[in-house]
Amino acid sequence: MRFHMNGSSDENDIVTATASAEHIRKFVFGGGADAPEDRLEIKIPEILQGAYSFYTWPCAPILAHFLWERRQTLMCKRILELGAGTALPGIVAAKCGARVVLSDNCILPKSLAHIQKSCLTNQLQPGVDIDVVGLSWGLLLNSVFRLPVLDLIIAADCFYDPSVFEDIIVTVAFLLERNRGAKFIFTYQERSADWCIEALLKKWKLHASTINMDDIGKQSGVDLLEFMGGHTIHLLEITLNEPE
Template identity: 35%
Template structure:
């Protein structure tokens, strides 16, 4: 159901109702799940028929990985706006969680592999950062996507170890990530230098998100495109 104001939530048991133009949602006590519906359209005009929506099942009882966080919404919107770059390309989403950016990439024509920690892969490919899991060697991405993967400082080196391995194996591969400013871009710059990478584009994510979506997001979100340094072989 749409209320005309960015993304919103429907119940997993379709218990929502629309009253006076605004949606109300009910959450099942048994499953503690909800479905969030995310719209991707030109100029945020859902009536144009040019675009699509993606429904994500979120589990309120699970850890943070089972929610759609603002960085995922910002990165997914960026994929939609840059959709011509992703069509027919190979895309790997790292730390996919609820997988919104990867699903949007698939909707715009990319060949997408969703990955997450191999200890709890659920319905995605198990891939633990910094470890040489066998599936790592079968991936040949043109793009890596990562939403809020720069969250825990203790994981940063492992993340960059995996990302740079894939970029070295796939010349021209671009790592696109959205992260909260809490991560500290100075630390990220240090990690890029350490792992032989460079940032080719750094944006305030809110500059790419339509106002109706931006009004529902919080914090300072940055979006970076990272590649291998040309001088590193």
């Protein structure tokens, strides 16, 4: 099985939309006909002229709905979001009772500040209800060793450039080795059949499997195609290869 990854200039470069003002984008989870009272609304501040981490890309709401529909299993789970950006999946997990650490590149203070703003917009106090840390992929800095014990690692659309693929895989492999039994679950947008992580998974002794997305969003009456915008998006789970 080949796992083709995403990468495109529209996510690697500065977004050049003409709108400059920040706006609030709302995401609704639950509230379907079967349980209208079971509803969660998340408000995400976005800046269309900011770097790509200031915008909620299609992979994020899909991962967020996946987590929401498993919210009963998230209570008190310790979750790390890599490359959090606007942090929609991690914030949803925190609202579902998980103990969440949101991370982004430690040399991007504005991105980290925006994550904190996303938290505060949803009544989550950084350092109290949720944590925000700088973490650079591929570098085993002090921030990596200070992370708590983890049950789950998540990411939405982190594989945006082949130059960072191994850095991400190295970080994930290290964290999974330190947190036996943890999983890395992530969404990615496919844009090139030439880009894949199969060789890297083998090199770092990891195993990947696809997660069926057919039913995601149905509990909330959401059509995932609305988020995909014509793109092909996949959901994967990565674990350590256990010795035979």
